Amino acid sequence: MSGGAAAWIGRGGLALLGAALLAVPFVLPELGYGFWVNIVTEILIWSLLAASVNLLFGYVGLLSFGQALFFGFGMYGATLAVIHWEAGFWTGLLAGTLAATAMAAVAGALAVRLTWHYFAIITVVFSLIFYFAAMSNKTLTGGDDGLSFSAPAVFDMAGVTVTLADPLAQYFSVLGVVAACYAIMGVVVRSPLGLAFAAVRENDRRARLIGIDVYRTRLVAFVLAGALAGVSGALFAFFGRYASASYMVYHVSGEAVVWAIVGGIGTLLGPLFGTALLIVFRELVSTVWENYLFAVGGLTVLVVMFAPLGLAGLWRGALGRLTAPRAAPAEAPADPVAPSADARAVPGGR
Amino acid sequence: MSDVVLALAINGLVWGLIIALIALGLSIIFGLLDIINVAHGDLFMVGTVGGLAVTVATGSFWLALVLVPVLGFVLGLVLERVVIRPTIRQAALTIVTTFGLSMMLQEAVRATYGAQPRRMAPPIEGTVPLFGIDYDVYRIAAALFAALALAGFFLFLQRTKLGTWIRAVRHDPETATALGIPVARICGITFALGTAMAALGGVIAAPITTVEFRTGVDILPFCFMAVVIGGLGNLQGTVAAAVLLAVMEGVVTSVSDPTVARIVSLAVMSGVLLFRPHGLFAGATR
């Protein structure tokens, strides 16, 4: 192992990232890039959707193509709470998260009976069912056009009211919630539960044979991932002050998968960097090149081909070479992509 | 009223046969390469666009009907070699690869052909009376083309050496390798064949649908429904399910919202996936 040095570089990087994120709303406008504060906010929010894909695929080995369903439930949970109950930011966030969690519990109870490609298909199917339902039920959801609302209060006490319309309040509310989500994820994946996740990911048959309830473990992960996607959806609703059924389509799920893979699955912050890279790319390129998604698709294929562990894998590899130049090549990081015991043999054995 | 139901049921049958053709392509790729090809709908879309482009360029739809599937086959060969084969080791990620491929195909078409939806004049004009309604001749012809292609495909699988090899590899790749069957090449040909079938479906469907870069997005879920409900790897089941689903959606659409029909189909699909993973038509054998 590359030992302490790598760990210190990692910790230093984390501190740097934290400081940079705290400085964003003060520094970027000064430099004349005020618009980019919103982009950073968007990255933070979407990265949670990618993180939910990562929690399932990178940590438990289930590739979901339907996380947009829970994103949508988070979005509508928050929006409807604001519109019908005049909820503030925190109540709305809670409502959205609970809606997504409940949906994930129901969908998950069925979906985690399946694995492999079948799991991916069923998650798409579930999200499509609710996508069509949301599109046609215009009175509740507003369909394609969606529902909009005005910025709710983040803080309302002692006669002082701060709403999301205040840019600083909005940015730091989002940053705080997103950071909390990553912190919780960080704790969970190191816990005994996280170890059980890893065992199920690596070898579900052996996991069963050491006494792990594989079904329940997968379900817990599915519900947690659903909650994360729900938080992401609720935050995005607050950020855009609206909700639309069009965000429940499976392309949104697919994009989240791409962000997670490009960033590096099985690592806590990989999805954040993957999301950041692709959203910044979109912002820079989409204005000059309408078909920039062609490059995104190409990048996706290339990453699977050459760097299936994503940015995080490349970073770890570089760090390993840097801190252990003479030792034998650093051991490959956990490879959640490698087919585990339940993976089918590739036809043709190529 | 019942005329409407009948017309929609016949429409469903026509579409069902076309979808069956596309879904069959999806199914052989899944059965042989164990790939969830999310780009399959876009390959159909490329077929519609290619059909229109060739028809416009040469003035002959019939030439397009022959040429586009051949081009599709070549495209399939290239995609399999360049994109699929190098990534198939990441078995769990094939769905991600094909998702990336899907983006590339859509954007490539949008960049060259434009984002504007277009319509294509049917190569055969006119209507025929059918069960008391006037029905487009071309739609009937389209159903016939699709049915012929399906029959041809099954004959090919049963009667030719290549078809036998494909069935052998599907059944047991290891034994096939041991028997000296060039498994890697068969995989490439199968992918190309699946692509050609999607492209052929595209040309046939071009005159009765809108031609644009997003067409594949709508057709894909339907193909998956047919493949899953018919039983993964059960080719006849796929055809039956495609026709059944399309007729069912046609009929439900006549009495209610088309979205309701779609939701019902999807719910049936989830039920099959969860409780009858070998498909609705599979016997008790395992």
Added chain:
Amino acid sequence: MEPAIALETRGLTKRFGGLVAVDGVSFSLRSGRVNAIIGPNGAGKTTLFNLVTGELRPDDGEVLAAGVPITGLPPHRIVREGVSRTLQIKSVFGGLTVADNVRAAVMAHQGIRSAFRPAASYRAVGERVDALIDEVGLARHRDRKASALSYGDVALLELALALAAEPKLLLLDEPVCGMGPEETERAVARIRAVASKVDVVIIEHDMEVVFSLASHIVVMASGAILAEGTPDEISRDPRVQEAYLGAPEDDE
């Protein structure tokens, strides 16, 4: 006094389509000795183990472990009833370190499922993990990835995973399959040491290993019991010889 029974089956049956893989098998294996199940490929031995551990549901019949009925329980519950097993193709958590492999097993056994405390901070679990790793002789590989271990070491790790559940009964499916002579010797020594504390049932093709370990042998052929007895009785039984020499070699 009746001798204690480690594993008992009554009329255990499993069909796959038209094939009867396990056909009304009834036996009762005594505690305190190593029992072996042998038989040609395709005799239904591994299927029998799968029925015992709950990975397959029997079509008929019962399984009792130390007198407790476990038929139809899911695998993870059967482990909690004190039945552990190893697999013919050695099966561990490749991406995890040796220590984390064993830690996962110990925590599963002790029912530790917290989501909030670091797994590495459980002191007592850590001690148990180290003891198990020592017991199977993998201490120097403690922090290596399981996927980087040699085949023989993977087998030892798998044994540690099985022992982590503090089983009363240990089922070993071809424990020396694929091992060289040296590794085989090491594995046999471990199994003998383990068998002094836990009831062991092995499936094995290597007759030398079977005869050196087992004091009771069940011979299966075509899903049914062909013969049962001491190694001496079995080695003299003409039916057994016929089953081995007469049966065509095919894959299980």
